[in-house]
Amino acid sequence: MKVLKQVFNFYINSSIHVALSVLSLTATTYMEFGVLYDKGLLFFVFFATITGYNFVKFFGLAKFHHRSLANWLKAIQYFSFVSFLLMCYYAFKLSFTALICVSGLAGITFFYAIPYLPKRFIIKINNLRTIEGLKVYVIALVWMGVTVIFPLINSDYIFNADVFLVSFQRFVFIIVLMLPFEIRDLRYDSLKLATIPQRIGVRQTKVIGVVLLLFIVLLEFFKKEFDITNLEVVTVIALLTGWFLIRAKKDQNKYYSSFWVEGVPIFWLLLVFVFS
Template sequence: MKWLKRIFDFYLDASIHVAFAVYALVQISFQTLNIFSDQHLSFFVFFGSISCYNFIKYGVEAEKYILVANDYQKGIQFLSFIAAAIAIYHGSFLSFEVWIGIIGLVLLTGLYSLPVLPKSKNLRSLGGLKIFIVALVWAGTTVLLPILAAEEVLSWDVGLELTQRFILVFILLIPFEIRDLAYDSKELNTLPQYYGVTKTKIFGGFAILLLFFMTFLKDELSVEELILKGFLFLILGIVLFITKRKQSKYFASFWVEAIPIFWFALSIAIERLFITSLEVALSF
């Protein structure tokens, strides 16, 4: 069974799991906003997330990323290069407008991870900004890029979905921030460091309420979306409630990151249920 655990750990360490989460959020945007599903963008985001996340985790110092010490990291490095090549292939089919959005997000990611500021190593090292930058990049990637790919306008509903996605990622990052209390430098000034675990969870609870009730402000609101947001409201509330400083190894890295994947799977199930119910109704 050790080889199964090793494969599972590689799946997490090589950022495949988080890439599936990003991919799932892109698909949800296609469904929720009722826009054209661009599969080249979907695959670009999936494979690009693998290479990008692995570079942030392991390759901030380029020398260490090229001169890898062990076979395990070499495997992650090899996967990252293959994923980058596949992402570039799919990226070649994307429009100029989408690439403008991608470049903007890449620059923001670079400022987040690379030492480009004179008095700070990167934006990540600036107190309190870490969680907001990550949420902004995820929201832009999973909502703004699909809108640009579908050549849709930035309507009121799109703005609401973009804001909700930012809030969602912000909430999902809270368990990670609490988990990393023992490892993060005090200079980061993360929410749990500044406000404490209890107040951070209360703040996250208010964010969950805001995320759900913003749904009712949409001009076009379907029953399916309302049900999905309701399930998301419950899942996020439960996860935030059970989050502790001392977590199991896979609580945040697997279960929390799996929430967008479960959400997407649920959206497919509900969509098929509604289609089946409609077909049954029409048959009478």
């Protein structure tokens, strides 16, 4: 049992779970627009997500405590390095335009985590993460870009109104999906971050989240290629996400957000397969 728990913790802490979620949303995009899967791109997305997330989460620790890192963190470092190498390998299988797109998203991720101005020039704001109220929108923008824009560009898909509609839906969905995390982190986040629950309270955050989920469902009716099956899937996902949001609290279970909430995109992909 102890070994299984260690494996599960590594699965969560090494960002494999979140990588599967990002991969699932990317695959969902392929299915919604009727585009053939690009296995190379999906592998790239998976390993790039692990590399990016672990870079953001553990950069400070690795920088200042490299020699005294715990064994579990060292294992994640090695795993992240291998993921980085595999990411580079699959990058060569992408189109030039897609590489430009993903480079821009990588740049946003880099400046989200790393101080980009010397301390003598700036004190309170030295990366995108520290800008008041920006955190959730930066994450939503990157997820939307990676899971919608990036795969379609790589497939030379001709952008139309539905692409922008799905992009907006995905952006809003990620914002709502982040709210249980922000509620959980109320105990730890600095007030300077001005997260949504910090600014309007937990109750109002849940109300706004539910309204946004309803908005996501309603947007399905405005798509040129309206699909009743997709409407049913999006409705189920909205209900599930809303249920997780309503039940979210500051002292939530350790795995409530990091596993169950984070796993909603994986369930989304499974639903698409079942309904199709």
